[in-house]
Amino acid sequence: MIVTRGLTKRYGRTVAVDAVDLEVREGDRYGFLGPNGSGKTTLVRMLLGLVYATSGEIEVLGQPVPKRLADVLPDVGALVEGPAAYPHLSGRRNLALLDAAGRHRGRRTRRRRIEEALERVGLAGVDRRPVKAYSLGMRQRLGLAGALLDRPRLLVLDEPTNGLDPQGIKEIRELLLELNRDGTTVFLSSHLLAEIEQLCTRVGIVDHGRLVLDDDVATLRAATGRVLLRTPDPAAAAAVLDGHLEHRDGDHLVVRYADAAELNTRLVSAGVRVSDLRAEHRTLEQVVLGVTGHGSDRFGGTR
Numbered sequence: 001m002i003v004t005r006g007l008t009k010r011y012g013r014t015v016a017v018d019a020v021d022l023e024v025r026e027g028d029r030y031g032f033l034g035p036n037g038s039g040k041t042t043l044v045r046m047l048l049g050l051v052y053a054t055s056g057e058i059e060v061l062g063q064p065v066p067k068r069l070a071d072v073l074p075d076v077g078a079l080v081e082g083p084a085a086y087p088h089l090s091g092r093r094n095l096a097l098l099d100a101a102g103r104h105r106g107r108r109t110r111r112r113r114i115e116e117a118l119e120r121v122g123l124a125g126v127d128r129r130p131v132k133a134y135s136l137g138m139r140q141r142l143g144l145a146g147a148l149l150d151r152p153r154l155l156v157l158d159e160p161t162n163g164l165d166p167q168g169i170k171e172i173r174e175l176l177l178e179l180n181r182d183g184t185t186v187f188l189s190s191h192l193l194a195e196i197e198q199l200c201t202r203v204g205i206v207d208h209g210r211l212v213l214d215d216d217v218a219t220l221r222a223a224t225g226r227v228l229l230r231t232p233d234p235a236a237a238a239a240v241l242d243g244h245l246e247h248r249d250g251d252h253l254v255v256r257y258a259d260a261a262e263l264n265t266r267l268v269s270a271g272v273r274v275s276d277l278r279a280e281h282r283t284l285e286q287v288v289l290g291v292t293g294h295g296s297d298r299f300g301g302t303r
């Protein structure tokens with residue numbers, strides 16, 4: 001759906017995007033994660049032909065960009081850096097103009113397309129007030145509605161939840177999940193770890209313009225081989241688990257054990273009561289820390 005090879009963008013001495021090889025496959029929910037200033041917006045703009053690369057290649061939907069941009073754009077819904085809209089017109093009017101400018105579709109069905117798009121982004125009840133009276137969150141939703149008018153195969157979204165409150169973020173996440181279930185590939189950039197962790201199937205981590213990691217979220221979050229255990233009988237548990245015990249703090253035990261279910265059986269058969277037991281998984285934050293040395297202070301783990 002998206003392939004880049006050696007994609008580079010320089011602004012004078014600043015290398016905003018540095019030799020990025022990216023591959024987004026059909027059906028992915030791909031999160032492009034990086035701290036502010038790491039080059040996310042520049043890369044997104046290059047994908048959409050808004051900025052020319054200094055060097056490297058881009059393919060979107062199998063076509064070279066920017067060469068075949070006109071063929072590609074009708075199938076791509078995009079939202080970059082705060083959506084543009086005519087501030088003195090209503091949201092519906094803005095969508096009508098966008099729809100008219102898009103690929104040739106019947107005027108008679110325009111109203112339905114607009115109402116459907118507004119409905120999907122939670123703006124169905126919006127009145128006639130001009131966009132300049134909208135909150136940032138409403139503008140963001142309107143931008144998304146615009147990106148959905150064409151029922152795109154691919155959505156490219158730069159920080160789509162910027163300016164939204166937690167409820168708004170959740171709604172956008174659910175919307176993107178639903179669109180993805182219906183077959184839309186989603187590529188989004190974000191500096192929010194939690195957002196990527198909750199939404200994405202794949203993650204690319206960018207730091208100072210370089211792609212430092214690109215993998216399935218499930219692989220990154222694989223079990224560590226340790227089990228976190230809580231028991232009212234810690235001494236008895238420690239005796240049973242001789243050789244496997246890594247750490248003990250009161251009734252909390254950290255055990256090196258590959259199979260959590262088997263460990264549970266072993267404890268219970270030995271008469272050790274278990275109040276909590278779970279396989280430990282790496283968090284995305286630990287993964288990010290491992291490859292960049294930066295934690296959620298730079299990545300915005302929470303809002």
Ligand SMILES: Nc1ncnc2c1ncn2[C@@H]1O[C@H](COP(=O)(O)OP(=O)(O)OP(=O)(O)O)[C@@H](O)[C@H]1O
Binds near residue numbers: 016191
């Ligand atoms: N038009 C430009 N002219 C000069 N430098 C630029 C330009 N656009 C971006 N840069 C520089 O390129 C680097 C990457 O910027 P970019 O906006 O792509 O990062 P980002 O990860 O999207 O950050 P943010 O989340 O803050 O938007 C930064 O150092 C920025 O200052």
